[in-house]
Amino acid sequence: MQPEDFDNFARVLDAAYSLHSKSLTADARSLFFAALGKYSLAEVRKAFSAHISDPQRGQYPPKPADLIAHLQGDASKDGRPDASEAWAIAVRSRDEAETVCWTQEMAEAFAVASNIENDEFGARNAFTSKYNRLVEAARSAGRTAVWFMSYGHDASRRESVALEAVRAGHLQIEAVRVAVPALCAPDNAYDAGIAQENLARLRQLTASINNRGEAHD
Template structure:
């Protein structure tokens, strides 16, 4: 939740005190600007960042030093981390969970990468990504993580579960993107499977028997026809023999 007016006043006092502990001073106008630039962060985060500044640095207190120690101000991936994720997304089997800034930067680098210039593509990506992140931070935006689903179901499940554990995606969203868990097979279910299997086996056996019966009928018909032809041939032979004997 952004800072309230009371939060801002309390943090302003802590800002002056932290600068004094570090042996420096902050003018009221500069301190007010620093609080204004910190207005989109949680008060507890800013207080923790100031405490770390008092313990870790010496000399002048700067806004950059404070922001380096605000966790949500550093929620974006580094340019090299984002580049590795962008490269993984080029594999159609891979599922990645990334931000709009990474997707836009990859759009800039993709034509160069397609030409085979990986070094040039990386340089173009990093420049584009850092520009997108700076613009987002200037607006006080936080990373908005979105899944890009690959076709490998095992990799998809692993990537989505890792994103849920890291707090990048809400659990209900992950559940909606994954197939429902398999239900355990009950004894009733096994009985149904056996019944269906037996029915199919009977059908197949019945068809086999019917086919065998038809083949036997066909064989018998062919044999009867053969016997008929043989008898006809023998009859003609006898008739020719009788005719020959009469002429003799």
């Protein structure tokens, strides 16, 4: 939050405390504001609402720690995999033929782990430690997960991993066209049959993504 957000924050805070027939001093409001300063006003408002609606915590006036717990809980749903899943993805990059779709945190953590040779256990521990620190820092800073492709030599794996990344919602179709040869081939290499097959496949993929989105609504 910015200093100019204080008045709006104080109104929300006072309203939350008024539900319990309580009030805060000016110094307490300032301490509260400082404790939540790294979050946006919109995020803090959402945390207040979550606290008030909580069947257990909502029975008591909110403390900064209560709101931070809600805020960190929301951050854990940002699409970043846990360390075990991240390692399973990252370790495939050892194979130069393999294609992986990973986050910046995975790539940086795996670079550290790659410096440890002939010790799989030590490499994994180093990855886990570095990855968890990077993810925690990214979430604290409010940075969203950014996924990108690291292409290997196997053309079939490039395409299948790219399309799976789209299915998972990590990337948009436009970002992976390079992995679908017929869609980026030069004019003199154009094959109408292959293009139609790929177009049908992309339409089917888009439809499956839309259907999945409707199922969640």
